[in-house]
Amino acid sequence: MSEYKLLAPVTARRRGRRGVSPALRGERSVVRGIGVGLLWLVVAISIAALVWMVAQAFRDTRAILDDPWGVPASLDFGNFVRAWTVGDFAVATWNSLLTTVVSSVLTVAIAAPCAYYLSRVDNKLTRSLSLYFILGLGIPAQVILIPLFVMLNKVYLTDSIIGLNLVYIGVSMPFTVFLLTAFFRSLPLEMEEAAALDGTTAFGTFWRITLPLAKGGILTAFILQVISHWNETLLALTLLQSTEKYTLPVALISFVQQQTYSGADWGGLFAGLVMVVLPMLVIYVWLGRRLTEGLTLGMGK
Amino acid sequence: MSVGLKEPRAGKAALQNPDSRKPVTRKASAQGRQPGSSIDVQRKKLLVPFVGPAFVLYTVLFIVPALGAVWISLHKWAGSGPMKFVGLDNYGRIFRDPLFLSSFGNTLLLLFVVGAAIFILAFAMTLVLRDMAGKKVVRNVIFFPHLINALVFGVLAGFIFNPGGMVNSLLAPLGVTDPPKWLAQDNIFPLIMVTLVCTTTGYFTTILMAGVDRIPPYYYEDCALAGATAFQRLRYVILPLTWDVFGTCAVLWTISSVKIFEIVWVFGGSSGAGVPPTQSWTAAVYTYVNAFSGQSTPAYGAATASAVLSLALISVLVVLLRRAMRRDAVEF
Structure with a gap:
């Protein structure tokens, strides 16, 4: 089919007598030039917006409102201090950090063996199990919101960091299992077979051969979980009620809502935004390539 | 066994x-x-020790609540007290509720209108990016918004569009003395749509590019030799070979657009009474407000019915998409 279609341009050549460049380089057109220009403009605006946001976090509210385009006169951490102390961001940052790290580590630790099994044993049961896990990818969080709240309320796990961690682990299972299964499948079997020949047990081959080989994929899965748990808002907003349990996004929402009564504290707000965004920026700069690869690879199929 | x-x-x-x-x-x-x-x-x-924990956690914390949602949606329930079985009554009720209809309509707008805009832009960007210098830099920058909580964009929009804010100060020298009221209740949702297009296009561009980059260069060489125009190259080489990636993106957007909640919740700092104006609600917001806003008696039945309908929407669309996108996979 593709071959037939590829032939079509040949007939086009007879008609079009314009110079056919044998090489691919050197094709220039006005539209393309505009496109390239626009893209660079987008890049410039994105970076400028990020820099601008960070810069505003160091200015006080009055200065920000007077001249939103200004740059900070000095490095003033007042906004951060105020957000940290008044806005409950200190506790919230700690809660977010704890929840993100604990739930991401556990998610990967629980999903990895499962993905390994599903990728290595191929029978009816594992095929239907894989399908069962994939099912969860299509269920939006608002569906499970209310039943989850009711269930956790019965066992006193609402308004609790432990409960939130459990929920994050459960909700992350489909994606992580899916991603890691694809990753384990891509690993060569030969080393495992050789180890098995040498008398390593099945668990041993997983623990001592496959896991070290899969370090990259597991790290990718872990980082992807860190990002999604750090940013998760709807479940946290529903399950947490008391201020000292808030995670960062929930604290930010409550900070925004307080301002409608107490007047806008844009300085503090910008400081809060920076606290939400900066860790992601650090991770992205540090492990960016791995991330884009993991996300796009995991999406294949 | x-x-x-x-x-x-x-x-x-x-x-x-x-x-x-x-x-x-x-x-x-x-x-x-x-x-x-x-x-x-x-x-x-190793079945039980390896698959067991993941299976149990996933079942208890994901599948059981999902089934529970269907169960609750068949009842009249205020969260505590007795549940009264009412069959499909909740569904009938929300379909007569203008608030739900407008919320669901907004979700559909996000899904189709914003989706179409994102896809056209992302594809155009991919074509430009394909062989431009510095494409890695551009790709890395436009991907980053995907890692930022949508709350951030919602809050920033409040600052940028506020009456004395940046947009108006930019427009003033251009002679616009009477700028539109950006954050009026009716204008918020269109603004949300624009914001979402701006912040999501980069992510889908990255995915599409991963597909386009897979196309071996000799196809382009062949095109050049055969004298194909840029449009012919697009029509006969790039589109057929990236068709499956388009399908994946469409499924991804379907699933993620129905979940959109955070950005609506804080957009423009609009949540005066803790709840955004009803004109900008999505189905997810409708669910949350009906169950947890604390403003009226929680209506768990109607709230879950709305959520279950969103799930049904996703399922139908994903099945349709898979069917529509199913072509003979082009091997290369």
């Missing part, structure tokens, strides 16, 4: 010659020490 003897790896020879299948497997099991099958047999025993 008995099917285990037909393990494909143990029976590699068997696959080539179907008649010899039985003897081979019998010999293997008789010897019992053949490494391939012994490790496979051992591995199978």
